[in-house]
């Protein structure tokens with residue numbers, strides 16, 4: 001293999017030029033809000049000698065960034081929904097600015113073995129779907145442009161001119177493994193042309209929240225490491241790709257470890273002298289008792305509390321006040337510091353053991369709150385561009401509190417919001433009137449990107465089921481009446497196989513004509529375009 005024909009001096013010059021380019025990009029209006037724990041030199045040394053394949057992703061990211069900034073300025077919002085289908089995406093482009101590729105949907109429709117949204121599909125599943133969708137967007141963009149340019153300028157205003165290149169936002173879940181697999185996933189997303197990905201703080205292999213089996217988050221430090229790994233990969237590629245910091249701490253019940261003292265305030269411990277939960281469950285199992293009931297009974301006997309609640313339960317009013325004021329002198333206090341402060345101030349012994357409630361997989365029990373979510377989101381903010389505090393069900397008071405608290409620190413923060421799963425707004429106390437104006441009320445808080453992630457599941461299933469029934473009952477007559485008829489009579493005609501521009505017939509012709517040496521611009525008149 002030949003050696004690179006570059007002298008060490010030229011290599012150093014190129015390196016320094018790269019460093020200067022990186023520093024310029026980092027100080028641009030698009031990126032100046034970001035803070036990295038590494039410097040430009042480190043990144044420059046991690047780059048390839050030729051540019052990374054990131055230009056499509058960068059272009060789409062800048063487009064999305066500008067769209068979101070514009071919404072933020074105007075108090076408006078982008079409303080999108082999730083799909084994995086390029087055909088659906090081509091129609092979405094007519095009414096919305098972005099497209100969402102949902103992990104949950106990919107797990108149902110894009111894998112060899114489908115399953116519930118446990119993020120247990122191969123790590124490159126979603127990037128591959130993004131690649132498929134982006135390529136389809138490029139194809140629509142190409143065939144529309146070519147079709148327009150076959151027409152004289154004066155005729156083009158009457159022709160379709162959709163922005164098919166709607167930036168794609170995609171689900172990166174928790175990064176699928178170690179930091180290096182998170183980086184590989186981020187790389188695949190960028191090469192696929194994604195505009196923004198979201199990364200969350202859920203524990204790998206423990207994503208069971210959708211069916212209410214208890215959500216497990218990782219320590220704050222691990223969440224930040226994931227985001228940093230993605231940011232680093234983006235920087236290595238020199239891409240503008242946006243990072244959406246999703247936080248799933250709301251209503252989480254477990255945390256994998258207590259390695260980070262920022263989480264200690266929220267970890268639950270037994271405040272009574274009880275046997276470990278696992279021992280209790282093993283015994284219940286041996287005696288063929290109901291494990292769920294045994295667990296609930298243990299929780300009651302253990303009188304689970306956070307350490308501060310345990311202090312509150314035994315301290316006098318004065319003791320509690322001085323305990324709280326000393327705790328508040330620093331932002332984060334570890335459990336051992338809390339214990340020391342309590343020992344000094346509170347006469348009664350504070351019984352608290354967070355080992356006793358640990359699960360069979362070692363998780364600690366966690367008591368979430370809006371404050372806990374705010375702290376995580378604030379810690380993550382400068383690594384990413386947009387924030388999303390995912391909720392299982394919508395709680396208006398919490399939504400307002402979360403976004404208000406973040407904006408106190410980052411007044412221009414952009415937010416995302418997911419109308420996750422099957423939100424029951426009525427049950428959550430929303431009036432019909434509130435639901436009607438919800439997207440635009442959320443927009444006023446800076447929630448500039450809103451998504452119904454699983455439309456394909458509920459929406460397409462509904463339409464398909466209805467049509468399947470009709471098809472059996474009425475056959476082709478039902479199809480003509482409910483599908484083909486309306487599709488052909490809509491002005492402009494709804495896209496379908498008959499519409500040659502949409503199907504790429506003219507584009508294919510253009511390829512043939514070009515190979516044959518023909519000029520293909522402004523030839524519209526020569527062809528039969530009346531169908532459009």
Ligand SMILES: C[C@](O)(C(=O)O)[C@H](CC(=O)O)C(=O)O
Nearest residue numbers: 102103104210420421453454
């Ligand atoms: C957005 C989401 O990650 C998805 O995979 O689409 C899910 C969707 C859902 O559960 O409805 C989510 O975690 O919100």
